[in-house]
Amino acid sequence: MSAPSFWHPAALTATVFGLGRVPLAPGTLGSAAALPIAWLVAARFHATGLLAVSAVLFAIGWWASDIVTRKTREQDPQYIVIDEVAAQCLALVPASHDFVSYAIGFAAFRAADIWKPWPASWADRSLHGGIGVMADDFFAAIYAGIVVYLFGVWR
Numbered sequence: 001m002s003a004p005s006f007w008h009p010a011a012l013t014a015t016v017f018g019l020g021r022v023p024l025a026p027g028t029l030g031s032a033a034a035l036p037i038a039w040l041v042a043a044r045f046h047a048t049g050l051l052a053v054s055a056v057l058f059a060i061g062w063w064a065s066d067i068v069t070r071k072t073r074e075q076d077p078q079y080i081v082i083d084e085v086a087a088q089c090l091a092l093v094p095a096s097h098d099f100v101s102y103a104i105g106f107a108a109f110r111a112a113d114i115w116k117p118w119p120a121s122w123a124d125r126s127l128h129g130g131i132g133v134m135a136d137d138f139f140a141a142i143y144a145g146i147v148v149y150l151f152g153v154w155r
Contacts (some may be wrong), residue, residue, distance in 0.1 A: 010067035013060060013082055020079035030081025031110055034088035035102060038095075047093050054093065054141075057086035058134055066130025076124070076133050084113065087137035091144035096152055108147035112140035 004011040006018065019033055020026045042050045061082035068080060091109040095101040113136075116124055120139035127135050 004068060004071050008067075010064040013064035014068045014080045016081050016085055020081035026078050026081050027084050027113060028110060030084030031088040031106060031113075033081075034085040034092075035106060037085070038089045038092045039097070039102065041089070042092070042095070042097055050089055050093050054086050054089040057082065057089060058138065061086050062130040062134050064130070065133035069129055069133060075128060076136075080133055083134050083137040086134065087113070087141035090138065090141040091148060094145050094149040094152060096155075101148060101152065104151045105144060105148045109141060109144035112143040112147075113137055116140060117143055 006012070006021075012018070015021055016030060016033055019029055022029055037053070038050055041053050045052070064082055065080050068077070069075065088106070088109050091112075092102060092105045095105045112120065116136060117140075120136045120143070123132065123135035123139055126132075
């Protein structure tokens with residue numbers, strides 16, 4: 001099977017309009033791209049809206065990632081970054097609407113996404129297709145969200 005073209009809707013979605021094709025730190029760029037989205041959504045719709053956006057992005061990401069991984073036969077290619085966008089939004093759900101909380105959420109998510117504490121490591125190894133791409137980041141976002149929440153309590 002061949003990879004879908006750059007302009008295929010699933011490829012555009014999975015790579016967040018080609019952002020994942022940037023050769024330097026695509027996962028970090030995907031997480032960074034989520035920050036203004038999360039900021040705007042949280043400003044208008046608060047944590048509930050951000051949780052809803054994360055859920056919608058997760059569902060769309062699952063669909064797009066499933067198509068791309070099936071067509072390329074790659075398990076979790078780095079150029080798929082919709083998982084980082086959805087998960088970064090989820091990690092910021094408990095954040096206060098300020099720069100410091102978002103910076104903590106960004107750093108905590110990137111660390112958890114790279115480190116992959118259990119069950120993220122299990123999901124990364126065991127799940128395949130679109131759900132496999134999305135699930136490890138979802139679990140990493142839960143850990144990051146706990147860090148963000150504890151930061152807010154401590155503050």
